[in-house]
Amino acid sequence: MNKAELFQQIRKKESFLCVGLDTDIQKIPRNLLDTSDAIFAFNKEIIDATHDLAVAYKPNLAFYESMGVNGWNSLEKTVNYIRYKYPEIFIIADAKRGDIGNTSALYARAFFDTMDFDAVTVAPYMGEDSVKPFFTYVGKWVILLALTSNKGADDFQYVEEGGEKLFEKVIKKSQEWSNEDNMMYVVGATRAEMLSDIRKIAPNHFLLVPGVGAQGGSLAEVARYGMNSECGLLVNSSRQIIYASTGDDFAKKAREAALEVQKEMAELLKKYLK
Numbered sequence: 001m002n003k004a005e006l007f008q009q010i011r012k013k014e015s016f017l018c019v020g021l022d023t024d025i026q027k028i029p030r031n032l033l034d035t036s037d038a039i040f041a042f043n044k045e046i047i048d049a050t051h052d053l054a055v056a057y058k059p060n061l062a063f064y065e066s067m068g069v070n071g072w073n074s075l076e077k078t079v080n081y082i083r084y085k086y087p088e089i090f091i092i093a094d095a096k097r098g099d100i101g102n103t104s105a106l107y108a109r110a111f112f113d114t115m116d117f118d119a120v121t122v123a124p125y126m127g128e129d130s131v132k133p134f135f136t137y138v139g140k141w142v143i144l145l146a147l148t149s150n151k152g153a154d155d156f157q158y159v160e161e162g163g164e165k166l167f168e169k170v171i172k173k174s175q176e177w178s179n180e181d182n183m184m185y186v187v188g189a190t191r192a193e194m195l196s197d198i199r200k201i202a203p204n205h206f207l208l209v210p211g212v213g214a215q216g217g218s219l220a221e222v223a224r225y226g227m228n229s230e231c232g233l234l235v236n237s238s239r240q241i242i243y244a245s246t247g248d249d250f251a252k253k254a255r256e257a258a259l260e261v262q263k264e265m266a267e268l269l270k271k272y273l274k
C-alpha cells in the first residue's frame with residue numbers, strides 16, 4: 001500500500017486508528033480456549049468487530065512468539081484473514097528487528113515475503129546496513145523506532161550531542177537511507193510535546209504513535225502537534241480496545257471502545273485537515 005492509498009483510507013473511514021493485536025492467551029475469554037486456535041479465534045472476532053473503524057492492525061510479535069509454533073500459526077492466519085477479508089487494511093508487524101545486513105535481509109523476507117505484512121518496526125541502533133535490506137521490497141514499509149513511549153526512552157533517546165538529541169539524529173540520518181514513501185517513525189503518544197519539533201525535521205512522514213489508552217497519552221495532543229496535511233498519523237491502541245471486556249461480549253465492547261476513538265479522530269481530522 002502506498003502513502004496516497006493510506007491517506008485515502010483515512011479520509012474514507014475518518015479514522016487513523018491502528019488496533020494493536022497484542023493477544024494474550026491469559027487474557028482472552030475462557031470459552032475461546034475450547035477452540036482449536038484460541039488466539040486466531042479472538043483476533044478474528046476483534047477484526048470483524050472493528051475493521052470499519054480502523055485503518056491498520058498491529059500484531060506485536062512478542063505475543064505470538066511466546067506461544068511457539070502455535071503462535072506463529074495464529075499470526076500467519078491472522079495476517080491472511082485480514083488480507084483476504086479486508087484487503088484495504090494496513091498490517092504492521094511490531095517486531096522491532098534489525099541486525100547485520102544479511103540477517104536483516106532474512107527478517108525482511110520473513111515479514112514481507114513469507115508473511116504478507118505491509119510494514120515492520122525496525123530498531124535503528126545498528127545503523128544503515130541493518131535497515132537497508134528492508135527497503136528492497138516494493139510497496140512495503142519500514143517503521144523506525146525514533147522516540148518511544150516508555151519511561152526508558154529517557155535513558156538514551158534524549159542524549160544530546162552537538163545540540164541534537166539521539167532521536168532527532170535517527171530521524172535526520174535515516175532520511176539519507178530512504179524517504180516518506182516507504183519509511184515511517186515510531187513516536188510515543190506519551191511524548192506528544194516533542195511532535196512539533198519532530199514535524200520540523202520530518203514534515204511529511206507518517207508516524208506510528210503508540211501510547212494512547214492504557215499508557216495514558218492524549219490523542220488530542222498527538223493530533224494537535226503531529227497531524228500534517230495528509231494526516232501523517234497512525235495512532236495505535238491495543239489493550240484499551242481488545243480487552244475492553246474479558247467476558248463473552250469482548251468483541252462488542254472492543255467495537256464500542258474503537259468507535260469512541262474513531263469518533264474523536266473524525267473530529268480531529270475535521271479540525272486539522274483543510
Ligand SMILES: O=c1ccn([C@@H]2O[C@H](COP(=O)(O)O)[C@@H](O)[C@H]2O)c(=O)[nH]1
Pocket residue numbers: 020022060094147148149150186187188210211212213214215236237238239240
Ligand atoms: O514506543 C513504543 C513502541 C511500541 N509500543 C507497542 O505498542 C503497543 C501499545 O499497547 P497499549 O496496550 O495500547 O499500551 C504495544 O504492542 C507496545 O509494545 C509501545 O507501546 N511504545
